[in-house]
Amino acid sequence: MPPVTTTLPVLNDLAACCAPLGSAALPAEQAAPLAKAFAALGDPVRLRLLSLVMAAEDGQMCACDLVEPVGKSQPTVSHHLKVLREAGLVTATRRGTNVWYAVASEQVAALRDVLAPPG
Secondary structure, X not given: OOOEEEOOOOOOOHHHHOOOHHHOOOOHHHHHHHHHHHXXXXXXXXXXXXXXXXXXXXXXXXXXXXXXXXXXXXXHHHHHHHHHHHOOOEEEEEEOOEEEEEEOXXXXXXXXHHHOOOX
């Protein structure tokens, strides 16, 4: 059976919808998904988890391998990964009993682009 991949595209093609913040006023309907994504990154553990997955040699990591580097319990790491997934910043693929995470590169790039100075 092929692995089941789950992703929640909260940002919904953010690169196409949002100009850099300084170029125009941000419409309310675009502010909510942006705020959710940035809030997910506002926790040091989640920011560290995202950086670990981004730095992974093959671009993905098993949740089981993320427990020790952040020094948190498995349930805590799973919770933080769920928040990142719900914010659309990582994808999750179940392989047997393990869940592997990969960065949603387009979404992370879109957040970077929104913060880029206009022009």
